[in-house]
Structures are given as structure tokens and as C-alpha cells.
Amino acid sequence: MERLDSSNKSLKTSHDNHEREYKAQIDKLDDEEKRLKQQLAELDTKKNQVAQANGDVDVSDDDLVEVNAGGKIIAAKRATLTQLKGTRLAALFSGRWDKKLQRDGDGRIFLDVNPVCFQAIVDYVNELKISSSDSPPSVSTVDEELDHILMHQLELFGLTDVLPMAPIPESTIITTYPTTKILYDWLDEDNSSGDFKLLYRSSRDGMSSSNFHSKCDDKGSTLTVIQTTDGFVLGGYSNGPWGNHHGHYGSYRTSSKAFLFALSGGSITPSKMKLVGNFNLAIYCHSSSGPAFGENEIRVSGSNVSLHCSGTTYESWPAQLSGTNKTIKEMEVFQVSGEPLKAARKQLPLTSNTNGKTSKQPPVSMFSKNINDAINEKWESLHELALEVSKLEQACKDEDTFVKFFLEGNPQDVISLNVCGSPIVTTRRTLQVCKKSSLAEQFSPNSHGKRDSEDATKWNPEDVVAWLNRIDGVSDAVVKEFEDNQVTGRELLALNNKEALMDFGVEKKGTIHLLLGEIRRLKKDRSNTTVLIEHSPYCFEKMIDFLRVEGSYIKGLVELKPEKPIVRKAEKSRFEKVVKHYFPGESCKMILG
Incomplete structure (x- = not known):
């Protein structure tokens, strides 16, 4: 009987301990859930307060929003423009800031941006609305001359997750967004992407193995891009360094993350060929050979490149390329270094993480498997929600800065220009980015204010x-x-x-x-009130686009530095004259370099 009593007592103690531990776990989960929901409620309250003070609390997803983007009228439903929650784009058209937004003469929201690039962004969100998660859209392509402007706008409106963080600099082969994005995505798969530095270009440095080795040996991770005379773009990546081996047979080198790729040309679709065999044979180094991958999968000799399929080192080339020999039109090699972009992106939402945020919890294992799994699953979901709340809090702070320093302004400072019949609309702030320029003087408040005040x-x-x-x-x-x-x-x-x-x-x-x-x-x-500008619309808009980007960069709204405008060859001389007319002396170097 004593043993039974002892067993009953032990059972009750174990049961009570179990119940107490279970209750403690549930209480912790409930407290954390309550805290996060409270934070979300406070965010909603703050947004409502902002809307009451600066906008409209009764906006509808079905509202038609008309935007004057640099002189072009673009319309979309509010729900379409605000579907990417937590972005500046969504905040801009949320209705919370409607009283603060600059307007044109007809009451439309005015954005001092390149209209072609903003239309590409609107086209993207239009397509996003009808796309499934399995088939997401890409941002519409723009002319090569506007690629860097589109990149800037994506950062400006908080859409950097849509595109890579930066294009490949200085490349004359990879010049458009789609091919850039594909390469970044492939590099991201192994956390291999980073900053790019041009080491070698065949048309600049000479098409010889010695020139290649003198520029590229012992530079760490590299990306080789080859453009053939018949229109194919292909190449390879190696996280192992190139070397100059003078022996008779050369030497193979290890590269655990190496891959080959075919981007475009003929009827091929972009393809990545991963290592499938011994990564100790990933690249081949010899003084008489240019870049060489695997067992002759890529072998550059002079101005020729041979593409073979051994099947023992890399996945097979597309049928159109396998076993072919081609003539090189251009070849570029880039050093890839610095923090991988994917890792950097993952850290961004955590930068606002402070004490009190949900931390990753060690797995619970003290209960039955079903209960352990359920508790651990809830901790995972709370951790994800905490990251989302942190991201939303940071977006809320950034939203206030964005509106304050970019969108607020006197509506009389929206300037309509008639550039030889082509309308361009910008702001006085953009026209005065360079205070010492003739352009800034022409549109200073003292010289131009009276005319504007009459609108x-x-x-x-x-x-x-x-x-x-x-x-x-x-x-x-x-x-x-x-x-x-x-x-x-x-x-x-x-x-x-x-x-x-x-x-x-x-x-x-x-x-x-x-x-x-x-x-x-x-x-x-x-x-x-419209001001006549008697210059080439093409050249003048190039100049205005640069000033728009420069103005946003100066205010710290973007980290992407402005690039020298890309101008058609036939217009370069005229463009330089127009810039020097408005930016005499040393001031023209800001745009022309």
C-alpha cells in the first residue's frame, strides 16, 4: 500500500509539474502574441493619426489615383499602387499624406521622376496584381539609356527587392535589367554575389592569354562574360582564383561554387550549368590559355572559345552550344567581392531590431511530440511576425522622412516646361540642385516666382x-x-x-x-505660366533626369550614386553644348564628368 501511495504521489507531482510547465509555455506564447498585436495596433493608430493630420481617413481601394509623373499622366487604382506593403510606394499612395503631396495645376499628384521609368513600375504592379506566387512578374524593361534611372527609382520608392541592389558596373555586354537580374539571382543561390570590379576587357586590354593573366590572376572570385560574333552571351563564375601555370600540362584549381551559364543568343533560354563532378577540376590554369572551365567545357584560346560537354564536371550546355567553337566579339572579367547581396538583404529588416523583439527560441522537447511540434510552430510564427513588425516600424519611420524631405513643398514650385513642343514638368528644387548654374539662376524664386504665383x-x-x-x-x-x-x-x-x-x-x-x-x-x-525652352528635348530631359537623381542622392533618400548620363552617339556633341550652356565653367563637370 505504501508503494501505491508513493506512486500516486509521484504521479500527481509529475502531472502538476507537467501542467505547470505547459501553462508556463502557453503563457509565454500568449504574452508574446499579445505584445506583438499591441505593437501592430499602435502602428495602425499612428497611421490613422497621420491620415487625420495629413491626408484622408476615408480612402478606398477603388479610388482612381492620377499621377503627373514628370509631365506624363499615369492612372491606376489605389489598391494596385499600395499592394506592396511596407514600401515607400505604398505609403505614398495610401491616402495618409494626400494633403502634403505636391500637385500639378489640375490637382493631380505630382512626382518629379522620369515618366518612362515610373510607367515601368506601374506596369509591374499592374501585372503583380494578376500574377500567382509561382509566376511573379519582372519589372518592365526600359531602354538601355534609362536602366540606371529605373534602378534609382526602384530604390527611391522602396522596391529594391524587385531588382538586384546594383547593376554590374562598366559592362558593355550585360547592359539590361533582365540579364543583370538573372546573373544576380544565380550568384545569390550560393551567396556568391557582391560588388563587381572590372578587371579585364578584351577590346581594351588585348585579346591574349598573357593580358588576361596579368589582369586577373590571384584576384579571388571572378565572373567571366563572353559575347560571340554570332550573338551568344555566355560565361562562367569561379570562387577560386585564376593563376599563371607555366608547366607543360597546366594545373586544375578548386572552385566549390563554380558554374557556367548561357544568357542569350539563338533560341536558347537562360541556363545555368552547375558543378556535377569533382570541383577540384572546376577551372584550368595555363599561361597559354585564357579562362578555362572544367574539362574543356569552356576553353578560350586567342579570340576563339570552344564549348564542349564532358558531363563529368558541369551540367551539359544547351544543344545549340554543346560541341561548338565560336569567335569572341568581346570578353569581360569581373572581380566579385564584398558582402553577398542576398545576405545583406536578409539583414535589412533586422536593423531596427531592439530589446524586446521576439528572439529565436530553442526547440521545446519536454512534452509529447504533437505538443512539442505545435509549440515550436507557434514560436516560429511569432518570430516571423516579430520580424514583420520590426520591418513595418522601420518603414513607418522612413515613410515620415521620405514624405517630409521629398514630397512636401510649395505647389507653386512645380514648373511646367515647353521644350520645343515636348512637355517636361519638374520642380524648382531639381532645377536648383547646382546653385551656381545658369539653370538655377533662371528658376530662382526671385527671377521666376512672380510668374508662378499667378497660376x-x-x-x-x-x-x-x-x-x-x-x-x-x-x-x-x-x-x-x-x-x-x-x-x-x-x-x-x-x-x-x-x-x-x-x-x-x-x-x-x-x-x-x-x-x-x-x-x-x-x-x-x-x-x-509654361516656360519655353529652346533646346533639344532629348538632351534637356537627359540633363533633368540627372538632376532628379542627384537631388535625391544629396538628400540621402537613395544610396545609389548618380551615373553620368548615357547619351546616343549622334547626340553627344549637342548634349555637351546644352549642359555647358546651363552649367558654365567647372559646374558642367557634375554632369559630364
């Missing part, structure tokens, strides 16, 4: 009241009527007949005729 469509209620007070013969009672009704400039211009003014409460005939005359003058002044 009444941009007036707020305070501007309307100030205008009325300047008109002799308008009574204080009429001014108060306009002030009480918060009449904007656009609404003022709509009061363009006797009946409209009488309905509004203006009764004296003399005041009615006085106001009608002044309103007609405002309308006439508005037609003269």
Missing part, C-alpha cells in the same frame, strides 16, 4: 484670401465668405460667371463684375 490653380485657401485682400473694392464680408468656405484656387476659377458668384453669396453687382474681371485675368495669366 491660381495651385493656390490654397490662404492664397485666395490674400489675393482678395489685394483687390480694392472687395469688402471684408466677401473675403470672410471665401475664407469660411476654404475656397481653393481651382474653385475660385470655377466661379467664372455672374450666377456662380451670386450663388456663392456675392450680391453687389459692382463686386461681381470686379471679381469676374480679376478671375478672367488669372485665367489668362495661367496660360502663360
Whole structure:
């Protein structure tokens, strides 16, 4: 009996301990869930407060949003523009900042950006809306000359996950977004991507094995890109260094992450050929040979490249390339170094992580398998939610900075230009990026402010009241009527007949005729607010695009440095003249280098 009593007591103690430990685990889970939900609720409250102070709390996903992007009108539903949650793009069109956004003369949201690139972003989110997770869209391609502008806009609007963090610099072969993205994605698979530095270019350094080795030996990880005369683009990556072996047979070197690739040409689709055999045979080094991978899978000799398929080191080439010999048009070798892009991206949401955030919990193993699995699964989900909350908190802080320093501004500083018949719309801020330039002087507030102030469509209620007070013969009672009704400039211009003014409460005939005359003058002044620029639209817009990027970079909104504008060969001389006209002396070097 004593043994039974002891067993019962031991069983009860074990049961109570089990229940206590289980309850402790559930309480910890519940407390963490409650804390995270509270943080989300506080974020929602903050967003509502921002909307009440700076925008509209009653926006709808079905709202049609019209944007004037550098002079081009682009329209989309609010839900389409805000589907990438946590991005600046979503914040911009959320409705929370509608009172702060710059507007054009017709009341549309104005963005001082290249219109072609912004259209590419809108095309992307339009396609994203109808795409499945298994078949995500790519950002629409733009002309090669605008690639760097598109990259800048993606960073500006918080969309860096859509594209690689930066294009391959200096390459004359990999020049478009799609091929750049494919290469970055392949390198990301093994955490192999990083910063690129051009080591060797055959057209610049000479098509010889000695030139290749003098430039590329012992440089660590490299990417070799070959363009053939018949239009194929192919190459290989090695995380092992090249060397200059002078022996009769040469030597193989190890490269655990090496791969071959075929990007374009003929009817092939982009293909990556991974190591399948001995990675000690990944690359071959010999003084008489250029870049060589595997057992002759790639072998460069002079201006020729042979592509063979041994099947023992790498996966097979596409059928169109396997067993062929081709002539090299251009070959480039890049050193790949620094922190892998994928790892850097993964760390970004964690930069705002502070004390109190959910940390990764060690697996629970004290209960039955089913209970252990359920508890561990909930900890994993809470950890993911904590990272998401951290990301949203950081996005909220960034959103405030973005709107404050990029979007807020006097609507009278939106400048409409007629560039030999081509409309370009920008801001005074962009035109004055270089304070010492002739362009900045032409559009300074002192020299250009009066003309802009006469565009009444941009007036707020305070501007309307100030205008009325300047008109002799308008009574204080009429001014108060306009002030009480918060009449904007656009609404003022709509009061363009006797009946409209009488309905509004203006009764004296003399005041009615006085106001009608002044309103007609405002309308006439508005037609003269567009500034004529007698220069090549192509060249002038190239210059404005550079200033837009430079302005955002100076304000710290982007980390991607502005690049020298890419200009068609036939337009280079004209472009330089236009730049030097507006940026005389040393100031032109900012754009021309």
C-alpha cells in the first residue's frame, strides 16, 4: 500500500509539474502574441493619426489615383499602387499624406521622376496584381539609356527587392535589367554575389592569354562574360582564383561554387550549368590559355572559345552550344567581392531590431511530440511576425522622412516646361540642385516666382484670401465668405460667371463684375505660366533626369550614386553644348564628368 501511495504521489507531482510547465509555455506564447498585436495596433493608430493630420481617413481601394509623373499622366487604382506593403510606394499612395503631396495645376499628384521609368513600375504592379506566387512578374524593361534611372527609382520608392541592389558596373555586354537580374539571382543561390570590379576587357586590354593573366590572376572570385560574333552571351563564375601555370600540362584549381551559364543568343533560354563532378577540376590554369572551365567545357584560346560537354564536371550546355567553337566579339572579367547581396538583404529588416523583439527560441522537447511540434510552430510564427513588425516600424519611420524631405513643398514650385513642343514638368528644387548654374539662376524664386504665383490653380485657401485682400473694392464680408468656405484656387476659377458668384453669396453687382474681371485675368495669366525652352528635348530631359537623381542622392533618400548620363552617339556633341550652356565653367563637370 505504501508503494501505491508513493506512486500516486509521484504521479500527481509529475502531472502538476507537467501542467505547470505547459501553462508556463502557453503563457509565454500568449504574452508574446499579445505584445506583438499591441505593437501592430499602435502602428495602425499612428497611421490613422497621420491620415487625420495629413491626408484622408476615408480612402478606398477603388479610388482612381492620377499621377503627373514628370509631365506624363499615369492612372491606376489605389489598391494596385499600395499592394506592396511596407514600401515607400505604398505609403505614398495610401491616402495618409494626400494633403502634403505636391500637385500639378489640375490637382493631380505630382512626382518629379522620369515618366518612362515610373510607367515601368506601374506596369509591374499592374501585372503583380494578376500574377500567382509561382509566376511573379519582372519589372518592365526600359531602354538601355534609362536602366540606371529605373534602378534609382526602384530604390527611391522602396522596391529594391524587385531588382538586384546594383547593376554590374562598366559592362558593355550585360547592359539590361533582365540579364543583370538573372546573373544576380544565380550568384545569390550560393551567396556568391557582391560588388563587381572590372578587371579585364578584351577590346581594351588585348585579346591574349598573357593580358588576361596579368589582369586577373590571384584576384579571388571572378565572373567571366563572353559575347560571340554570332550573338551568344555566355560565361562562367569561379570562387577560386585564376593563376599563371607555366608547366607543360597546366594545373586544375578548386572552385566549390563554380558554374557556367548561357544568357542569350539563338533560341536558347537562360541556363545555368552547375558543378556535377569533382570541383577540384572546376577551372584550368595555363599561361597559354585564357579562362578555362572544367574539362574543356569552356576553353578560350586567342579570340576563339570552344564549348564542349564532358558531363563529368558541369551540367551539359544547351544543344545549340554543346560541341561548338565560336569567335569572341568581346570578353569581360569581373572581380566579385564584398558582402553577398542576398545576405545583406536578409539583414535589412533586422536593423531596427531592439530589446524586446521576439528572439529565436530553442526547440521545446519536454512534452509529447504533437505538443512539442505545435509549440515550436507557434514560436516560429511569432518570430516571423516579430520580424514583420520590426520591418513595418522601420518603414513607418522612413515613410515620415521620405514624405517630409521629398514630397512636401510649395505647389507653386512645380514648373511646367515647353521644350520645343515636348512637355517636361519638374520642380524648382531639381532645377536648383547646382546653385551656381545658369539653370538655377533662371528658376530662382526671385527671377521666376512672380510668374508662378499667378497660376491660381495651385493656390490654397490662404492664397485666395490674400489675393482678395489685394483687390480694392472687395469688402471684408466677401473675403470672410471665401475664407469660411476654404475656397481653393481651382474653385475660385470655377466661379467664372455672374450666377456662380451670386450663388456663392456675392450680391453687389459692382463686386461681381470686379471679381469676374480679376478671375478672367488669372485665367489668362495661367496660360502663360509654361516656360519655353529652346533646346533639344532629348538632351534637356537627359540633363533633368540627372538632376532628379542627384537631388535625391544629396538628400540621402537613395544610396545609389548618380551615373553620368548615357547619351546616343549622334547626340553627344549637342548634349555637351546644352549642359555647358546651363552649367558654365567647372559646374558642367557634375554632369559630364
